[in-house]
Amino acid sequence: MMDRREILDWLRCDDPRQLEPLWQQADRLRQEQVGDAVHLRGLVEISNHCARACHYCGLRAANQAIGRYRMTEEEVFACALAAQHLGYGTLVLQSGEDDGIKADWLAGLIRRIKGATPLALTLSLGERSDAALTAWREAGADRYLLRFETSDRALYRAIHPDRGSRISDRIAILRKLRTLGYETGSGVMVGIPGQSHETLADDLLLCRELDLDMIGIGPFIAHPQTPLWQAKSPLPAEDQVPPTIDMTCKAVALARILRPDANIPATTAVAVMNASLGREQALRRGANVIMPNLTPPQYRELYAIYPGKADRIETAEASDNQIRTQIIALGRTVGCGPGGRSGGGQQGPEPGPVPPESLQIAVCMGSSCFSRGNNGQAIETLRHCVEAAGLVPEITGHLCENLCTQGPHVTIGDTLYSNVQASCFAELLRHHLASGKEGIDG
Secondary structure (H helix, E strand, C coil): CHHHCCCHHCCCCCCCHHHHHHHHHHHHHHHHHHHCCCEEEEEEECCCCCCCCCCCCCCCCCCCCCCEECCCCHHHHHHHHHHHHCCCCEEEEEEECCCCHHHHCCCCCCHHHHHCCEEEEEEEEECCCCCHHHHHHCCCEEEEEEEEEECCHHHHHCCCCEEEEEECCCHHHHHHHHHHCCEEEEEEHHHCCEEEHHHHHHHHHHHHHCCCEEEEEECCCCCCCCCCCCCCCCCCCCCCCCCCHHHHHHHHHHHCCCCCEECEECHHHHHHHHCHHHHHHHHHHHCCEEECCCCCCHHHHHCCCCCCCCCCCCCHHHHHHHHHHHHHCCCCEECCCCCCCCCCCCCCCCCCCCCCCEEEEEEEEEEEHHHCCCCCHHHHHHHHHHHCEEECEEEECCCCCCCCHHHEEEEEEEEEEECCCHHHHHHHHHHHHHHCCCCCEE
16 A cells, blocks of 8 residues: 555656656556546536635636626536437536525436436535535435545635635535435645645545545646735745646546546646646546536636636537547547446445446447437446346447448447347347357456
8 A cells, every 4th residue: 555655755756767657557557447438527517606715716706807607407407418418427517606506406406307317417516515415415416526625724724715604624524425425526736835745645645535436636727816826835846746737647646546446537627737638648647537518608718717728619519529539549438327436435344245247338439329329318228227137237438330320339248239229228138148148257
């Protein structure tokens, strides 16, 4: 198990040749623990209202230079349908800490989305009351993202003031989320002015201690309309963590090593720092998730948490095509289904029963097969059929079989099936299993 001293050695290492073993170990663990699939999670920024005064974020309440918006239920629901149409397994609803998003309203929207789509639902809405978090979980929300930003309490308070008499304790909220049954996600910023290598090492160790299901790590980028814009660090230059791509990738790689089975995104902020290589480098160094932005264009520019946010003016379809092309070029596959953490962080003291066998399935997600029926709903139907047969589905997406006129295509084990319709999944699966064809792993 990696200790603090070893983490510090890697964080301080700047020699590209010496860093190669770190990249290789992180990529190997990623492949062993979560596979080659890159899960796409549609991001919808439902409101840019925020009651907070964070010293780096463009949504801070004091910033009067941006127009404020709050999406309607119909607008958010349309984005959910778009996510399903694009074949995503998860929808992420994100906002500033907006008291105008009422618990009952959002609970109703969650029930509507869950009733109409197979999407997993992730919320990232800031620090909310126990009652609201409970209501949203009961309505069907699956995950909650809340970054603790830094484990250094003094540094946290310096960049993230308390909200009046409400003391901010995100660690306590993360632990509450776990007791409510959420998959929990958190993470840190790399390069906060005043963040030392020792602090970043402690941040990464806290991610392990919290047994996070999702870990988000991105470079610190302050908005021009905030107190930390171009702020100087109080630390000597050699002690200050730089907000660079390389340092961020070191943190991503170390997070993968510390929490091998967690879901770790290649964050939008990484793409902002280097539009051509940022995401690719993160994916090669431990990341396995990308969050394409589905926010309607008229709102996307207003969600200005930092300058130069990637994909600000691209359509959802254009962004999706670009991301899928990048994933395939890396030799990876596009993930299907919710893509939750398989272990869920629940470890019993005694070994449990022998787990069921898994069935490997690859679904062609080329445009022709997608239009003919290989969509999110069909994949969820396939998943239910496999689970009903007492097996664990391992479903991945890929492009393309070059047999477009015979699609949609599904490969079970080593066997390619053409013209597969969702209504025939159960019968096809029975035929495949009865024939004893390969593809089941014990």
